[in-house]
Amino acid sequence: MTDRAPSLVDAALLREPPATARGIRTRATLVAAARTVFERDGFLAARLTDITAEAHCSIGTFYTYFASKEEVFAAVLQEAQDDMMHPGMPHVEDSDEHPEQLLAASHRAYLTAYKRNAKLMQLLEQVATIDPQFARLRRRRARAFIDRNARHIAALQERGMVDPTLDPQLTSACLSAMVSRMAYHVFVLGDRYTMNDLVDTLTRVWVGALRLSPPPSA
Structure with a gap:
């Protein structure tokens, strides 16, 4: 049995994933670029032009996948949140270890x-x-x-x-x-x-x- 943690992401900010392989790759590139920019500059200082420059794409391409900085930040969190673990006691009831x-x-x-x-x-x-x-x-x-x-x-x-x-x-x-x-x-x-x-x-x-x-x- 596992405990599924609640999401850090507002579901209203997430769109349906792209339908094509090319769209999936482009969106993934934008999300990776956004994480780089957010981590480097902070959320407030990050600009959409910085994200598109990092992703080597146009502002128009950005708006194909995301409507705002908040939306792409939600996508960054969606991809990373399962890896952002929290301190916790593991299940011990069925384990042979102390x-x-x-x-x-x-x-x-x-x-x-x-x-x-x-x-x-x-x-x-x-x-x-x-x-x-x-x-x-x-x-x-x-x-x-x-x-x-x-x-x-x-x-x-x-x-x-x-x-x-x-x-x-x-x-x-x-x-x-x-x-x-x-x-x-x-x-x-x-x-x-x-x-x-x-x-x-x-x-x-x-x-x-x-x-x-x-x-x-x-």
């Missing part, structure tokens, strides 16, 4: 994806402050991951592996925020920590906060 090992693997996967998308993550911070609709979508997506983590924490409490006095929802919100902000500080702001140290410390803090029972062999 939850601590699963947490470490989850943190490493999230941080690796965040590093790969660091410039876009920085852009999302900017857009969320100026676009109320996007801010709502972003909060809804974040809340879905917090809710998922809370369910897994509660499941571990039922198994007697986690401190039963913790509020799963609040605990999930605190620990998830810690991971995402550390990723922002390291991969956007440039704080210097190695990936291994970051994964190890974040996992140990999660384990300590949850008072997670150690593996049987420990």
Whole structure:
């Protein structure tokens, strides 16, 4: 079973995909160019002429596929959002591995994806402050991951592996925020920590906060 995260994209901004192979290629080129320009210049400063210059096409061609900067930004997000992972506890109910090992693997996967998308993550911070609709979508997506983590924490409490006095929802919100902000500080702001140290410390803090029972062999 998997939890499908809500989309970051306003569906009203997405058009039907092109019907021809050439149209698909042209649209993909424009989306890639838009991501380059947005990440380089920021959303506010990015101009349609910069995007078309990067894509080596005309403004007329741009308007064949997108009506505005907001529409092409939505297309950029649609392509990238599945790779922009969120911190979260993996499903542990059907795994033979101890939850601590699963947490470490989850943190490493999230941080690796965040590093790969660091410039876009920085852009999302900017857009969320100026676009109320996007801010709502972003909060809804974040809340879905917090809710998922809370369910897994509660499941571990039922198994007697986690401190039963913790509020799963609040605990999930605190620990998830810690991971995402550390990723922002390291991969956007440039704080210097190695990936291994970051994964190890974040996992140990999660384990300590949850008072997670150690593996049987420990």
